[in-house]
């Protein structure tokens with residue numbers, strides 16, 4: 001089942017729950033099938049990598065793990081907090097997102 005998601009890549013979101021509550025980050029990737037988002041510097045796991053090719057460095061790299069989109073909210077700069085987004089359908093059929101708190105178009 002596809003999850004209805006109003007978030008887009010590049011959006012700034014804030015974590016609502018869990019150990020990283022209150023942290024902000026930018027959406028790097030969205031998986032609409034699982035309803036998960038990958039957010040920069042959130043849910044970071046360290047991974048050990050071995051150099052496979054010459055010139056490639058081995059060591060520890062950091063990888064963001066996907067988290068459920070329901071755990072994050074869109075961060076509205078104007079409101080200074082996590083908000084809910086609404087969607088307006090324009091006259092030409094295109095959709096615009098807006099902040100439900102301050103009504104600013106996003």
Ligand SMILES: [Zn+2]
Pocket residue numbers: 076077078079083099100101102103104
């Ligand atoms: Zn707002």
